[in-house]
Amino acid sequence: MNPTVEHWYHIIGLNARDALRDDWKFPVDVSTGIWRCDPTVALKPLWLELMKERLNAEIPSLMVFHKPANFTNHVAHIDLLTSNYKPRIFALNWLLGGLHSEMRWYKTPTKPKTVLLTPAGTPYKQWPVSELTQVDSCDIGANLTFVRTDSPHAIFTQNESRWCFSIRPVFKNRSQPTTWEDAVATFQHLLISR
């Protein structure tokens, strides 16, 4: 079966198990739960080069997220672009820890929402999970996973805390996808069928 757009995530056939530099230091104070990092400081040069080549893209930014054990998200959010506050369509994520944690996606409500800023300065909009309808979920684990970020999403952990690493490629020879359908088409050759 070909990967279709009727999913809110796809596994990418690229390995992230060995991506982190040996000398990268995890934030000690995890209370903010979100950091914008220099990819060259956190990721091994060889892995970063391989990603750029396989994705045919630059990787100018890396977001790092932390969620404690037994965490329940009562709100779901969509990510927005800093430049124009339009929805950010996708990210490529992988986890350390977070055994049996879930990223869950919901239908996007039509009601307008105010733009908010995370402690890392990234814009987003959010809704109470209780008002939303779930459409998909993923236990991301250590696999590099292509996730939808323009549809409300929320994180739930079980009894292990969760580090999430998230790269946001910028394409070299084409414009950025403006829809999930377009993003899926861009990565079609790298997606593993579910």
Ligand SMILES: [Fe+2]
């Ligand atoms: Fe997000």
